[in-house]
Amino acid sequence: MSSEITIxxxxxxxxxxxxxxxxxxxxxxxxxxIIYNLYLSFxxxxxxxxxxxxxxxxxxxxxxxxxxxxxxxxxxxxxxxSIAGSTxxxxxxxxxxxxxxxxxxxxxxxxxxxxxxxxISVVFGWQFIFDPVNGIYNHFVVETIGLTDNxxxxxxxxxxxxxxxxxxDIWKHFPISYLLIISKLQSINRDQYEAAxxxxxxxVGRFFHVTLPEIYFxxxxxxxxxxxxxxNKFEEVFLLAPNVRTLPVFTYYTxxxxxxxxxxxxxxxxxxxxxxxxxxxxxxKKVLKW
Amino acid sequence: MTDxxxxxxxxxxxxxxxxxxxxxxxxxxxxxxTSLKHQFDWGNPSLIxxxxxxxxxxxxxxxxxxxxxxxxxxxxxxLDNPLLTEEKKEEILxxxxxxxxxxxxxxxxxxxxxxxxxAASVSLLLAVFGAYSFSRLRFKGRKIxxxxxxxxxxxxxxxxxxxxxxxxxKTGLAKSTWGSLLxxxxxxxxxxxxxxxxxxxxxxxxxxxxIEEAAVMDGCSRLGVIYLVILPLSAPMLMTVFIYCFIxxxxxxxxxxxxxxxxxxxxxxxxxxxxxxxxxNAIWDRIMxxxxxxxxxxxxxxxxxxxxxxxxxxxxGLKE
Numbered sequence: 001m002s003s004e005i006t007i008x009x010x011x012x013x014x015x016x017x018x019x020x021x022x023x024x025x026x027x028x029x030x031x032x033x034i035i036y037n038l039y040l041s042f043x044x045x046x047x048x049x050x051x052x053x054x055x056x057x058x059x060x061x062x063x064x065x066x067x068x069x070x071x072x073x074x075x076x077x078x079x080x081x082s083i084a085g086s087t088x089x090x091x092x093x094x095x096x097x098x099x100x101x102x103x104x105x106x107x108x109x110x111x112x113x114x115x116x117x118x119x120i121s122v123v124f125g126w127q128f129i130f131d132p133v134n135g136i137y138n139h140f141v142v143e144t145i146g147l148t149d150n151x152x153x154x155x156x157x158x159x160x161x162x163x164x165x166x167x168x169d170i171w172k173h174f175p176i177s178y179l180l181i182i183s184k185l186q187s188i189n190r191d192q193y194e195a196a197x198x199x200x201x202x203x204v205g206r207f208f209h210v211t212l213p214e215i216y217f218x219x220x221x222x223x224x225x226x227x228x229x230x231x232n233k234f235e236e237v238f239l240l241a242p243n244v245r246t247l248p249v250f251t252y253y254t255x256x257x258x259x260x261x262x263x264x265x266x267x268x269x270x271x272x273x274x275x276x277x278x279x280x281x282x283x284x285k286k287v288l289k290w
Numbered sequence: 291m292t293d294x295x296x297x298x299x300x301x302x303x304x305x306x307x308x309x310x311x312x313x314x315x316x317x318x319x320x321x322x323x324t325s326l327k328h329q330f331d332w333g334n335p336s337l338i339x340x341x342x343x344x345x346x347x348x349x350x351x352x353x354x355x356x357x358x359x360x361x362x363x364x365x366x367x368x369l370d371n372p373l374l375t376e377e378k379k380e381e382i383l384x385x386x387x388x389x390x391x392x393x394x395x396x397x398x399x400x401x402x403x404x405x406x407x408x409a410a411s412v413s414l415l416l417a418v419f420g421a422y423s424f425s426r427l428r429f430k431g432r433k434i435x436x437x438x439x440x441x442x443x444x445x446x447x448x449x450x451x452x453x454x455x456x457x458x459x460k461t462g463l464a465k466s467t468w469g470s471l472l473x474x475x476x477x478x479x480x481x482x483x484x485x486x487x488x489x490x491x492x493x494x495x496x497x498x499x500x501i502e503e504a505a506v507m508d509g510c511s512r513l514g515v516i517y518l519v520i521l522p523l524s525a526p527m528l529m530t531v532f533i534y535c536f537i538x539x540x541x542x543x544x545x546x547x548x549x550x551x552x553x554x555x556x557x558x559x560x561x562x563x564x565x566x567x568x569x570x571n572a573i574w575d576r577i578m579x580x581x582x583x584x585x586x587x588x589x590x591x592x593x594x595x596x597x598x599x600x601x602x603x604x605x606x607g608l609k610e
Contacts, residue, residue: 008428014512015427019435022420022487029480030442033453040453049459096306107307109593111314116592119541120560121585124567124577125321134332134574136320171313232446235543239564248448255452256548266452273449280444284437 041267047260058267071250082169083226090177098185115175123239126168130154161241184218224283247272325578346575350395398562409478410535417486425494443484447544470549477545482535493527
């Protein structure tokens with residue numbers, strides 16, 4: 001009996017020992033900075049590290065700052081557009097790839113390319129496509145179909161640039177939605193479709209009565225995870241269109257360019273952190289039983 | 291009747307597949323095409339260059355020789371003066387060399403490679419033990435550790451940039467070159483550690499206990515089990531996690547731009563490419579060939595590891 005306890009104790013001690021380095025690193029460089037960030041948001045902080053306590057002044061300023069509200073709006077449009085787009089496209093492509101046709105495995109591999117390509121190696125290609133002088137987009141719209149008379153710099157204007165950013169995001173991330181959905185689709189039992197067909201369901205009916213309920217859970221997971229990742233996205237937005245000010249880009253500008261105000265930037269980061277915590281809470285409660 | 295129906299169906303299916311392929315591949319083809327075009331050809335919508343141009347690639351890879359400086363006659367006469375030391379001569383010559391035009395791509399590539407590979411290695415090493423601990427061993431507080439990993443896994447770099455920069459300034463690391471590089475390395479480690487823990491934790495849990503028990507019966511210690519049983523069994527997954535971490539660090543622009551701004555020699559690829567892009571005009575061929583060169587090694591990696599990678603991803607590793 002006593003040796004039983006020592007084995008359990010030994011296991012517990014070993015467990016802590018093995019995980020300790022990770023906890024140390026994460027505690028020091030993630031948890032502590034989050035708390036430090038909250039602390040900094042009550043100060044006027046200079047780039048050099050000097051600071052002055054100003055209480056809630058940063059937050060008061062944030063509530064009056066029109067740039068902040070613009071950025072919230074931009075972020076919302078970006079999140080809704082990119083996530084709706086990549087989920088719908090991912091689902092459609094997954095349904096398509098579930099059919100039989102020649103070279104299916106090759107096509108399936110090619111679809112994943114946009115997701116795996118490093119951001120830096122594709123953003124400039126996208127900039128080129130929409131370039132007002134050389135880009136194929138303007139050539140197509142102006143010369144080929146004559147929709148407008150003038151070549152237009154889509155990325156130069158923040159409003160249209162947001163659309164390009166959303167399209168880029170859909171292109172880059174629909175493969176992961178596709179991948180998660182198709183792995184679920186393949187696990188659906190064929191009998192269920194046959195039973196539904198017997199009951200007189202057409203292809204559309206089968207989709208709504210069999211497929212959708214089965215992948216409902218995957219879709220929910222995908223949407224919440226994509227909300228989390230896209231709320232954190234910086235490179236994809238900033239490198240493609242620096243004038244699209246989603247929350248992360250807005251924070252970056254405030255903290256490191258122009259009139260630098262790191263305390264103010266810290267307060268924006270706190271607001272973003274609250275949004276994020278809420279999303280993670282929903283994810284853990286509704287989706288994950290880990 | 292049914293024949294015609296299946297034929298229309300087949301055609302529609304083929305069209306849809308082609309449309310998806312076009313959407314996925316077009317930007318890549320465009321990048322490759324522009325990287326091979328001469329400037330006069332850029333505005334041409336055709337994807338096949340009128341005349342192939344390999345100059346941009348040669349320049350980036352350093353195959354083109356540096357141009358001999360054009361030195362005025364009067365200065366040449368001055369250089370012939372035997373009283374001038376070699377050092378002085380070099381100094382005068384250097385004034386006529388245009389150094390602003392050189393884009394040291396191989397150097398940026400090496401910086402990125404070293405930083406990303408070392409961050410991914412350290413992160414993987416720490417994660418193997420950490421993930422083993424909370425996925426296989428029972429101890430008090432294990433649930434909290436698991437939840438904590440999941441939570442930190444979802445914290446974006448943007449929320450940490452101000453405090454981490456301030457910490458860098460406070461500790462004096464951000465002042466020196468090596469300090470900045472060390473900060474960046476640490477940042478890449480923490481950006482990748484939660485992902486590695488999460489992915490490996492999920493994977494270790496799928497390995498049956500009975501295999502481990504057999505090893506313990508044979509007198510293996512727990513560490514021995516990790517080394518002799520768990521690691522060999524999860525080799526493909528370790529590779530996947532490594533590549534995954536590598537890519538996260540490889541993609542980073544945010545922290546590189548914060549910590550390396552004034553250290554031009556240590557620019558990573560994203561930082562170097564971005565600063566080239568904003569500082570000069572008419573460089574599409576160079577930008578695009580740099581894109582291709584950045585893309586190729588990653589694609590090779592992935593085509594090699596694709597099978598394991600997609601498996602690992604659909605099992606829940608999804609960090610971006």
